[in-house]
Amino acid sequence: MWATPFVSPTTNMTTSVNTNRYYMTPDIETGNELIDSEHVQIFDAVNELLDACSSGHGRDKIAQTAEFLAGYVSKHFSDEERLQKKYKYPNMEKHLKFHIKYKKDVADFVSRMKTEGATVQTLGELNGLASTLINHIRHEDKRLAAYIREKS
Ligand SMILES: [Fe+2]
Numbered sequence: 001m002w003a004t005p006f007v008s009p010t011t012n013m014t015t016s017v018n019t020n021r022y023y024m025t026p027d028i029e030t031g032n033e034l035i036d037s038e039h040v041q042i043f044d045a046v047n048e049l050l051d052a053c054s055s056g057h058g059r060d061k062i063a064q065t066a067e068f069l070a071g072y073v074s075k076h077f078s079d080e081e082r083l084q085k086k087y088k089y090p091n092m093e094k095h096l097k098f099h100i101k102y103k104k105d106v107a108d109f110v111s112r113m114k115t116e117g118a119t120v121q122t123l124g125e126l127n128g129l130a131s132t133l134i135n136h137i138r139h140e141d142k143r144l145a146a147y148i149r150e151k152s
């Protein structure tokens with residue numbers, strides 16, 4: 001089954017960049033308070049970075065916002081991994097593999113954002129990263145939260 005996109009990809013006529021903002025919606029709520037609140041923070045950090053890019057902020061502000069996003073993603077993944085260990089989550093290995101790869105992709109993105117700034121490519125990459133995470137939340141994080149609920 002194909003996952004429905006979180007936001008329909010609309011494009012800006014002049015730049016062809018998706019400038020949608022990201023929000024928590026009921027279909028991606030996991031029901032775990034900590035996990036959901038951290039996902040909201042991640043969306044806020046993505047939106048802040050999109051704002052920093054679209055409002056023509058300087059390279060420093062963009063770099064700082066991108067760093068914050070990477071740091072927060074990392075903190076969130078550690079929190080989820082701690083819960084997985086605590087509850088002996090059976091899908092831990094697969095979930096962890098995604099987290100590791102995603103953190104690397106975010107780190108690569110941050111360094112490109114620092115050197116290239118807000119371009120059609122880097123903004124496209126940011127939207128791609130956001131969509132990938134939303135897919136992960138929709139499937140894997142929801143599965144994790146359901147397991148925790150069942151075990152606690
Ligand atoms: Fe996760």
Ligand SMILES: [Fe+2]
Nearest residue numbers: 076080137141
């Ligand atoms: Fe998550």
